[in-house]
Amino acid sequence: MTKPTPDRPTTHRTKSRSGESVRLSYQESFICPVCRHGQITGLTLMDAFACNFCRHIFTANLPEQTVQVVDSSQPMAWRWNGQNWTVAYRDELNLTALVWMVGSALVVLPAAIVWLSSHVFPPLPDSNWAWFPTVWVACTFTFHLLLVGWLLVEHYQLPLYVTGKIWIRGLFGQR
Ligand SMILES: [Zn+2]
Structure with missing residues (x-):
């Protein structure tokens, strides 16, 4: 819904090299926090990620490095710590x-x-x-x-x- 990203690289780096931490951004792909199997990548023209395996959609908050699943009955969110996901929010x-x-x-x-x-x-x-x-x-x-x-x-x-x-x-x- 915001700026187009013409400089988006065509190849996604799927894993960080050992010890190196990667900031959450729409230009990278990350392991899916829901299925831990697929990769989530930024959706073109949207501030969101989608998983290529379980098809869940996530909205992202880049300053806080968090994503929240939007198409699930469970309102769950995860925080990216540079290498992995930690559960940031599970419903009350x-x-x-x-x-x-x-x-x-x-x-x-x-x-x-x-x-x-x-x-x-x-x-x-x-x-x-x-x-x-x-x-x-x-x-x-x-x-x-x-x-x-x-x-x-x-x-x-x-x-x-x-x-x-x-x-x-x-x-x-x-x-
Ligand atoms: Zn998934």
């Missing part, structure tokens, strides 16, 4: 606390209810189905644990998870 702690609270309740409560009911109304000891409550409790617990696990990696946007999601998306050809 409230949401994180809520995710953990709901997550723990989701894992513990259903399994506890199933376990409790199997003890209040136990199967007959010599019944063929005596094993069933135990297996059912285990299934309930595992399933909810998987569900909450997914919720957590989605919340934290773990690099490995984001990369995996993009591979799966690529597998089905909907890039």
